[in-house]
Amino acid sequence: MNLNKTAYYNIAYICVISVLIMLKEERQQTILNEVELHNRILLTDIAESLDVSIDTVRRDVKELDANKKLRKVHGGAISLGFTTNSTRNTNIYALDQKIKIAEKAVSILKEGSVIFVDGGTTCLELARLIPPTLELTCFTLSLPVAMELSSKPNVTVIFIGGQISKDSQISIGANAIHNLSEIKVDYSFIGTGYVDSQGGLTEFDWDIVQLKKAVIKSAKKTVLLCISEKLNSQHRYKTCDINAINTMITELEPENQLLNSFRNHDIRIL
């Protein structure tokens, strides 16, 4: 798992112009500034940089918390924006980005296409964004995707049956794989747990890998939907090389530097 550890070893220079006698209000403003700037502070850090006792800082932070200016936590304080932005207002992580991806994916759909739509929240967004006028035949393994697609008047939905995985609410197992072997779709839209330009597409789960292999085999062209946060991460089991992907869609501009390592492969980047 690639957690980008370095991001958290953030060397924070807290440079404070401290006045010999600082009013309580000034001090609190300084604390707020620090919190907004770094999203989080430690009480001990603040006490040291403002040269007051930890108790004073604690009282200040307590007061600011009571006034809803920040959120006090054990040992420190964190910005309100930090929590309200990153805790799930909606249930789906990075929904905006996924919608952006789904919009691009929808744009390559043609009238009358026969496609496969994978499970996962990004593919679910794709299903949501299919315009009601578009006529399609969609295969899927995912219960939520099938539910969503079945509300589209001009989409024929075919569910690939099999044992339902409780985790991901998709069909898995030999039966599903066998059923997949009997179809051939124009486009297959898939997600992945992890993707790396060298290591290809990888997953946490062996069963899922078997399934995705079958999906890729049953498609003329495979489109990978993947938010940029997953780029350059790998896990245990390999689904396919990056070459097996015909089109890769992220929420980034196609020119973005983060995508450079994928350019020398034969992939269309959207």
Added chain:
Amino acid sequence: MNLNKTAYYNIAYICVISVLIMLKEERQQTILNEVELHNRILLTDIAESLDVSIDTVRRDVKELDANKKLRKVHGGAISLGFTTNSTRNTNIYALDQKIKIAEKAVSILKEGSVIFVDGGTTCLELARLIPPTLELTCFTLSLPVAMELSSKPNVTVIFIGGQISKDSQISIGANAIHNLSEIKVDYSFIGTGYVDSQGGLTEFDWDIVQLKKAVIKSAKKTVLLCISEKLNSQHRYKTCDINAINTMITELEPENQLLNSFRNHDIRIL
């Protein structure tokens, strides 16, 4: 403010290099992030990447689970996005009666049974009321039923694939019927559009009739779930004679006079 004192502005640059001290909230946020991103995580992976002990991660995940932010599983955690896809429709007609029927139906389930659950709101209630401790293997054609069943920890769900009917969100067509022909379950719980002691089970829709015939054929015993309002009604296409039903469950007391016309058939009435 005292001017004399302000004259002594002591400009002190205090530069603090803060080493990684991650607040609990930040850590939990990071864990949530990982879960949402990859749908599932391993405690060991998280512990390693955050450089804390496995115990700490376990406690965090436990807490997040208690707060309904994710679901803890053995060895890791999975995203709620998948499991809490609430299919809870608010307006189910005659819900009370259907719950009563479903309760009776649940009472005849035995540990380890292999059953089929039909679509429709009554069968959906049955799916809801299956106790979490009961171990079952359930076949179904219905997307909502499959979603509901997939939240039951001890139920193995197998979805019979096929083209999805937009009206009823169930698999229909030749493929579904063929798949049904290859299974044999202990009990099949079915609904019906219309039922009459003489005319048997009938439907408005020819496709549905074909499907139900296949369902009945694939079951050792067939249990009909039916609210009393449907008794003594008929329609165009016939699914089966009333004799094909082994057990009939309504919301009424078994002794109720409305059920009299069904008594001379070989049906158990609950």
Added chain:
DNA sequence: TGTAAAATTGCATACATTTGCATGATTCTA
């Protein structure tokens, strides 16, 4: 300007939380 009330601050103390480790129980897996 003088004085009393109120607020602020740092300190000491007792209490609470967090964390990693050790242990044995439980669950998974081959």
Added chain:
DNA sequence: TAGAATCATGCAAATGTATGCAATTTTACA
């Protein structure tokens, strides 16, 4: 069914918190 992995639990050390108190500063008001 045995061995490995994971889990629950209790414990101790470190860290953070609440509280009362006294010294000091600020404010209110005559």
